[in-house]
Amino acid sequence: CVISSGYSVAPAPVTPAAPVLTVPAPLCDATTVAITFTAVDGVEYSLSSDFTTTITNGSFTANANSTGTVYARATGTTCVISSGYTVAPAPVTPAAPVLTVPAPLCDATTVTITFTAVEGVEYSLTSDFSTTISEGSFTTEVNSSGTVYARTEGTTCVISSDYTVAPAPISPAAPTTDGDQVECLQDQMDALTASATVGEGLSLVWYDAPTGGNEVADPSLSTVGNITYYAEAVNNATGCVSVTRTPVTLTIFNCAIQFTKTADVTEVKEIGEVITYTLTVTNTGNGTLTDVIITDPMTGLDKNIGTLLPGEVKTEETTYTVTDSDLQKESILNVATVKATLPNDETIEEEASETVGVSNNQIIANDDDFGTYFLSYGGRLGNILDNDILDGVRPDDADVDFEFTELDGIIGLLIDENGELNLIPGVNEAREYTLKYTLREVVNPSNTDDAIVVFRLTNDEVNLNITKTSFEKEVFVGDEFEYEIVLSNIGGTPASNVIVSDDLPNGVTYISSQVTANSSNAEVVLSVTGSRLTWTIANLAADAKVTFRVKVLAATAGSITNVVVVGAEEDDTDEVDNQDDDVNTIKPFHIPNVITPNNDGDNDTFEIEGINIFVSTEITIFNRYGDHVFEKKNYQNDWNAPGQAAGTYFYVLTAIDKAGQAHEYKGWIQVIKSN
Known part of the structure; x- marks a missing residue:
């Protein structure tokens, strides 16, 4: 027994293909975009998985800068598939640049336009941005217009600003003037x-x-x-x-002109004499003078000397010949004129005149001073005509005569016809002589003048020099030392009856003297009177020198000044060096010859006064048998004859002074002791 049940299995639902989404890039400044896809029949689409709402026509709007999902399912099924999407942010259009357009300067051809550049934004004067503007400024012509474009870098988001530049004002022409x-x-x-x-x-x-x-x-x-x-x-x-x-x-x-006129003579005396005038024009102002014209009617001068700069001097010479009628006047007056054009085109004019006297030949005998001469002089005194004038010049010997009217007792004066005076030596006394003479013109003996001639005769002069020195020698009481005296005749003329006097000072005693040098072998005579030494030299030749040495004994301690004086029969031209002195000091030094070593405080030791003036000493004392009883270097005045009997002892003292010179002293000592 079979039964059956029939069945029918429906077809399996099919999952649709995932939608292919087209997500466009957002436009500049956009807030949404339209996303599209190809819708398939029998498939429904939704932005939510529960399909509460559906997408129609295969497109929908999504926000910029967002993400989402599109779901797809076969209609009437649960077969679902999805596609996600992402929308980029929308690019931003930049702010339009705010342009600063200056007014053009006068005569300017361009101006510089500026704006504030924003980072991330590029700027250009062309919409295709083929060139860009940097640093927020650009130059453009005046009387023009244009556009500045701005876009965000990497986008097409563009904005622009227009500008207009006015024409540049024109500078006016420079002022006009009538000139300086x-x-x-x-x-x-x-x-x-x-x-x-x-x-x-x-x-x-x-x-x-x-x-x-x-x-x-x-x-x-x-x-x-x-x-x-x-x-x-x-x-x-x-x-x-x-x-x-x-x-x-x-x-x-300062417009000024100076005009002077001079003549080469002050007077004329003959017809035909020629006077040369010098006309000097000086521009004493500070402006240039032009067309300077000098006119001298008397000489016929009429000359344009051209331009005269400030401070410039120009001269012109013109001549005039003396006529007979001129000599009938007391003088000849000549007047000249200078004219010049000033810097302001006005004219300046000045006159200058010069007067030349008319007279006879002037004769002038001028006084002469022929100077001072020694009585021994013989020769020319001078020429009296050299200082005289005839007609303005030294007279020619043939044009004048002269006659001495006073000779003042002069002897041996030789007078030559040409005016030379010469003197014979050694026949007149020493004084001033004043002679008088008359000078007369040969062709006009009444035309005369008088003058005097003065000269002086004096005793011959010398110049003697004397020096004295003790060579700064260190001197002690009891020393012998020398003075050196040097006599020199430095005047160039011989000296007669020369006397050298030397007064020795107190504190020294004269021993001897000698002449150690005598360049002219002059005869020297010495006389000694007390402490005065006098040397007499009858004749001391020019440039001669005599050296004396005087030996003395230093007797008393103290300062000594020795003065020497020289004189001669003739006057001395420089008496300052006729005397000299030497200053030295005799230092004290005393060696006793008795000591009494009894401790009474008086003469207890052999004490040598002044021993400390030496830098070193050495003493040896010995008895009458020659035995050395005491020897000491740098003796300290402390020997008191210890262990020695009373009696006579002998010493030798050697001392070295500051100059390194050795002095030796020998003597005896009496030692007195009580029993």
């Missing part, structure tokens, strides 16, 4: 003021420099000198100034 102004300084003259003109709508401003400088309110000049002011045009509407300034120079000159 020049004047000569005058009393109560008005100041010079610079002037210039500008066009309508322009102002005029003055400066003290072609560029820069300081503005000048009063461009004027009222004193001698010059100054340049500079005019600038200013556009009242735009403020533009002229590219250049117009200079105007104001000059005030």
